[in-house]
Amino acid sequence: MSTTTVTDTTPVDSVALRIARTAAQRPQHRALLHNDDVLTYAELDALMDRIAAALQRDGIEPTGxxxxxxxxxxxYAAVYLGALRAGVAVAPLPPSAAPAALAAMLADSGARHLFVDSGTAASFAELPAGVRRIALDDAAAGAEPLSGWLAPEGAKPAPVQPLAGWPFNVIYSSGTTGTPKGIVQPFGMRAAQLQGGSSTLTAYGPDSVTLLSTPLYSNTTLVSFFSTMGNGGTTVFMGKFDVAQYLALAERHRMTHTMLVPAQYQRLMAYPDFDKFDLSSTQVKQCTSAPFRAELKAEVLRRWPGRLIESYGMTEGGGVCILECDRYPDKLHTVGKPAPKHQILLLDDEGRPARPGEQGEIVGRSGAMMTGYLNLPEKTAEAVWFDEHGNRYIRTGDVGRFDADGFLQLVDRKKDMIISGGFNIYPSDIEAEVRKHPDVADVSVVGVVSERWGETPVAFVVLRDGAACDAATLLGWANERLGKMQRLADVRLIDELPRSAIGKVLKRELRDAYDGQIA
Structure with a gap:
């Protein structure tokens, strides 16, 4: 598919348009805070104008x-928002990915400009022809400084009215080998999420102060970020997550909202001084991206003021389930009920709606759905399911069942994806890298329980006859080549992989047989 194909020409409100309105109404209200850097709404709005004008000057048109x-x-946030003001889609790339994967994502995205900082510039040794490299911090080697690239102070871009079908951003799913899938989220999808952010459930508003410690290339972060900015609130960024720093920032800025992944909640609850911090300003704590243990939810509810809202869904969109943990403490083992205007169905093994009480693959439909996978029409077709009326649903690859009260309980994952620290890791990518070692005959990677990460990848390896490589050497070799978030926690050498009668590796048997302890 091409992201320049507009299927829905309905004009939509966008976060960039909303920021302009807030800047006119509350120009001195704080918009963005990061360390000692503060931008008011007036300053952010003016900077977004200069960014949008520069993109237009460079010939990047809407849907570019x-x-x-x-x-x-x-x-980073200003460039993202300024591009949206120009109707230009953003592909946020993960700095933790291996250079080869980043090169593949950049080429696949079709981006004309690449914005880096001094910590990421070295990951892009060569750029595709025609791609311009710009340094967000003015310090990255081999890149022109942002300050010199910007349009002059006071510059105004030509007004752009986004349409629902225009691409808003392209979020890459994972990968260190080949080209990972680029999930194209349209303006209409983000507009629907923006409306949900101002609902009574999460209640983002002009006095919200949201502390974000997860990266802006993650959809987990972006939903909360856009909800904050689109409703006139203040976003406080922190760099690498640190428990003590997070708690200090929350107390100092009187945090009202936050989005964390389960591994972060685990670390916060385990911190000896947690209860010494004043978190009484907290109104809403959100969680998504990975399995959230019922016991941990209960502890967060007991020790941390404010609501606890768990969301179950996918970057691809479709159906979302919401668990209001504080309202339903007896349902903490579930992921809640379908959100308003969201439809969730379960499919049996034949791809038909499962009967009441039966488990099945979870598919969902809503106003917030991806356009498709960039340049991958076959993968897009595999990701959707149509009902008898032709309505489109997104497949999750997860298996679940509804209880008698309509709450969805996850049973298993149909796909082999590992969720570690809130990030999606695909075993096939790791397996492909390990197989490059000359002593490896076969390999299977599974996720095992980790107190720190929730899950972490472990490789079971069959060596070639006569190979002399040991597990520790292979572990080091592989981790030098894998992206930071994909690194293996352990390697186990075995004689053969357990397989079914039709040759499929029985990964559950590997997980069940693993006797290691992963911190």
Whole structure:
């Protein structure tokens, strides 16, 4: 598919338009904070105008694309938002990915400009022809400084009215080998999420102060970020997650909202001084991206003021389930009920709606759904399911069942994806890399329980006859080649992989047989 194909020409409200309105109404209200860098709404709005005008000057038209690969910062956020003001889609790339994977994502995105910082510039040794490299921090080697690239102070871009079918961003799913899938989220999808952010459930508003410690290339972060900015609130960024720093920032800025993944909640609850911090300003704590243990939810509810809302869904969109943990403490083992205007169905093994009480693959439909996977029409077709009326649903690859009260309980994952620290890791990518070692005959990677990460990858390896490589050597070799978030926690050498009668590796048997302890 091409992201320049507009299927829905309905004009939509966008976060960039909303920021302009807030800047006119509350120009001195704080918009973005990161370390000692503060941008008011008036300053952010003016900077977004200069960014949008510069993109227009460079000939990047609406539905065109830029890419950003950097750590969280105010300039990063401003470039993202400024591009949206010009109707330009953003491909936020993960700095933790291996250079080969980043090169593949950049080429696949079709981005004309790449924005980096001093920590990521070295990951892009060569750029595709015609791609311009710009340094967000003015310090990245081999890149022109953002300050010199910007349109002059006071510059105004030509007004752009986004349409629902235009691409808003392209979020890459994973991968260190080949080209990972680029999930194209349209403006209409983000507009629907923006409306949900101001609902009574999460209640983002002009006095919200949201502390974000997850990266801006993650959809987990972006939903909360856009909800905050689109409703006139303040976003506080932090860099690498640190428990003590997070708690200090929350107390100092009187945090009202936050989005965390389960592994972060686990670390916070385990911190000896947690209860010494004043978190009484907290109104809503959100969680998504990975399995959230019922016991941990209960502890968060007991020790941390404010609501606890768990969301179950996919970056691809479709159906979302919401668990209001504080309202339903007896349902903490579930992921809640379908959100308003969201439809969730379960499919049996024949791809038909399962009968009441039966488990099945979870598919969902709503106003917030991806356009498709960029340049991958076959993968897009595999990701959707149509009902008898032709309505489109997104497949999750998860298996679940509804209880008698309509709450969805996850049973298993149909796909082999590992969720580690809130990030999606695909075993096939790791397996492909390990297989490059000359002593490896076969390999299977599974996720095992980790107190720190929730899950972490472990490789079971069959060596070639006569190979002399040991597990420790292979572990080091593989981790030098894998992306930071994909690194193996352990390697186990075995004589053969357990397989079914039709040759499929029985990964559950490997997980069940693993006797290691992963911190």
């Amino acid at each position: 694309r830029i890419a950003i690969c950097a750590t969280n910062s105010n300039p």
